[in-house]
Structure formats: C-alpha cells, structure tokens
Amino acid sequence: MNNNKGFTLVELMIVIAIIGILAAVAYPAYTSSVKKANRADAIDSLLTLASRMEEYYMNNDTYAGATINAAGTGTVGSNKTSDDLYTLSITSATAYAYSLTATPKTTDSECGNLTMNSLGQKGTSIGTVDACW
DSSP: OOOOOSOOHHHHHHHHHHHHHHHHHHHHHHHHHHHHHHHHHHHHHHHHHHHHHHHHHHHHSOSTTOOOBTTSOBTTBBSBOTTSSEEEEEEEEOSSOEEEEEEESSOOTTTOSEEEETTOOEEESSSOHHHHO
16 A cells, blocks of 8 residues: 655646746736836825925025925925935926926836926826826
C-alpha cells in the first residue's frame, strides 16, 4: 500500500502558471491606479495654487510678481505638491492672466505635464484632458 502525500511536478507547474497569468494582468492595472492617484496629487495642488493666485490678485490687482519656491516662502506658496510627486511652476503671470504647470518627478507617459490657466482651462502635454483630469 503506497500512501504518498504531496504535489506532483505537473500540479506545481500548473499553480505557478496560474500565478504568472494573474500577475501579468494585475501589475499593469496596479501601476495605472498608482499613476491616477499621483495625478490626483497634482490636480489638488494646481487647484490650491490657482486659488492662491486669485487671492494674490485680490490683494495686488495683478498676477505679475506672484512667486513659488521650494522653501514655501514664495508670495503664493511652495512649488511642491502635497505628496511631493510633482513640481509646480507659474509658467506665465501677467497683469490679468496666469498659467500654471505641474511637472511629474517620475515619467508619466500617459499625461505628462498637467496645466491650468486663469480661465480655468485644463491641459496636458501628452494625453487628453478627459483622461488625465
């Protein structure tokens, strides 16, 4: 009477193949979700910076002269997003208009830089606004 317990090599290879297939499907979905979450950090920070630009305009009657820097001592705050995943910049600031950009610190091949202007118009350097905002 042969009473062996355990797995055969074929059964083990089938389990490994199933795990490989699941990983091949799950990893791209995971990385896509992480990039979307990172973009949420940029969007939130751009909207916050836009409100600070409006506050600056109310106090100075111009957008010109508004600054941001890494130390957070600029006239409208810091150039870092809340999770420090993007770098914010004031691309242009005139008396009556401004343009803001959030540049990712790691490559975002789907959307690239996110932009926003004083009219509330949103943009991206690579993808579509609907997909990235």
